[in-house]
Amino acid sequence: MSVVLVDAGGTNIGSVRYALQRLGVDAALTADAATIRAADKVVLPGVGAAGPGMARLRELDLVELLRSLTQPVLGVCLGMQLLCAHSEEGDVACLGLIPAPVRRFTGAPGLRVPHMGWNRVTARREHPLLAGLGDDEQAYFVHSYAVPTGDWTLASSDYGEPFSAVIARDNFHGMQFHPERSAVVGAKLLKNFLDL
Amino acid sequence: MLSRRIIPCLDVRDGQVVKGVRFRDHVVMGEIVELALRYRDEGADELVFYDITASPEGRSVDRAWVEKVARVIDIPFCVAGGIRSVDEARAVLHAGADKISVNSPALERPALIDELAAAFGVQCVVVGIDSLRDVDGEWRVRQYTGDPSKTKALRRRTLDWMAEAQQRGAGEIVLNCMGSDGVRSGYDLEQLSAARAICHVPLIASGGAGEPEHFRDAFVDADVDGALAASVFHSGAIAIPALKRYLQGWGIPMREVREEK
Numbered sequence: 001m002s003v004v005l006v007d008a009g010g011t012n013i014g015s016v017r018y019a020l021q022r023l024g025v026d027a028a029l030t031a032d033a034a035t036i037r038a039a040d041k042v043v044l045p046g047v048g049a050a051g052p053g054m055a056r057l058r059e060l061d062l063v064e065l066l067r068s069l070t071q072p073v074l075g076v077c078l079g080m081q082l083l084c085a086h087s088e089e090g091d092v093a094c095l096g097l098i099p100a101p102v103r104r105f106t107g108a109p110g111l112r113v114p115h116m117g118w119n120r121v122t123a124r125r126e127h128p129l130l131a132g133l134g135d136d137e138q139a140y141f142v143h144s145y146a147v148p149t150g151d152w153t154l155a156s157s158d159y160g161e162p163f164s165a166v167i168a169r170d171n172f173h174g175m176q177f178h179p180e181r182s183a184v185v186g187a188k189l190l191k192n193f194l195d196l
Numbered sequence: 197m198l199s200r201r202i203i204p205c206l207d208v209r210d211g212q213v214v215k216g217v218r219f220r221d222h223v224v225m226g227e228i229v230e231l232a233l234r235y236r237d238e239g240a241d242e243l244v245f246y247d248i249t250a251s252p253e254g255r256s257v258d259r260a261w262v263e264k265v266a267r268v269i270d271i272p273f274c275v276a277g278g279i280r281s282v283d284e285a286r287a288v289l290h291a292g293a294d295k296i297s298v299n300s301p302a303l304e305r306p307a308l309i310d311e312l313a314a315a316f317g318v319q320c321v322v323v324g325i326d327s328l329r330d331v332d333g334e335w336r337v338r339q340y341t342g343d344p345s346k347t348k349a350l351r352r353r354t355l356d357w358m359a360e361a362q363q364r365g366a367g368e369i370v371l372n373c374m375g376s377d378g379v380r381s382g383y384d385l386e387q388l389s390a391a392r393a394i395c396h397v398p399l400i401a402s403g404g405a406g407e408p409e410h411f412r413d414a415f416v417d418a419d420v421d422g423a424l425a426a427s428v429f430h431s432g433a434i435a436i437p438a439l440k441r442y443l444q445g446w447g448i449p450m451r452e453v454r455e456e457k
Binding site for chain 2: 011012013014015018019021022048049078107110112113114115116117118119120136138140141142143144158159178180181182183184186187
């Protein structure tokens, strides 16, 4: 199976790559359109801000390519947010593959922003991506912007308000947390993606 | 609900993990990867690696061990030590670190925090603050604490610096209370509470953990998001699974770690 990591400048590319290696998959790091199109699975990692993330995808001329993919695609953290319609972060239009907005956490006493640390992930729907996810599993989150829950939500988490932890539409999937840094739970969910 | 974090801190010197008492007299505790894996297995929520001699020696972190750790570790980790520029930070993040922590270099040039936040987002940027109470009763910042002969006492008040660091883009603050570091008599709850009142990003307590009660006090009394400790974990005086069960018993949300492989 060929898995590619889209090199859009995200700083977590190394960690996602190592996590896939631990699952026995050597994912190529690429920004080449033909290589991405030919892959069985495409992962879009990302750490940083939505504006620069989209700008980078445009620079690499990958926007239309990503929109046209038909194989399973996984966006991680910012990568997931880039799959959505629009981000409040810098007021930018994203790829529009999942019709969800990305909004800033409002914060409150006791609810520090960024939301940083291990939080519970609760399945809202049956989906092969969530196979084997227990009732009380936690994953590692680091983010200031989040996708509200909606039709696209496969699993949710809670930080003052419920928000989307895992989303999907057609062949496009996203995880707000970092599966590459979420110990056994993260490895299981990444494995599920590879098995889609 | 977001869990509170237990964070073992590994001070790195010459490729090995060391530990000092009140930032002095370091002894070797073990190999980096070996200790990192042990803590991962025991249920540490995150790891922090300080290349403690990088800043006093005017160099950046040695990337080779960052990459080694990133390959085997599946929990988040933060790296600190002499990161003075966006390029140096990028190298450490690309080697696989999840966050970078800046301390002395941010005091040298505070705009570094703004630059890092703009380049990588605030969630990557941790500001470490070494703080000591002076004879006039004020907490003030210390610089270059990795090497006692180079440590400088600054005029800057700890809480002023903490406010400025957040304004500039710190996504997390680690407050090292040097007066209590390594002596295991408890976190400096007074200082942490004062910090909490002005800290709107995650706040991590550091310095002084000796007993499980100390962790409880930091979470309950000072409302910190995470507690960092070194010697009690390295020595085995406190085992992380037992510590987490104890804290859960006090109603503090913790991540449970299952035995499955």
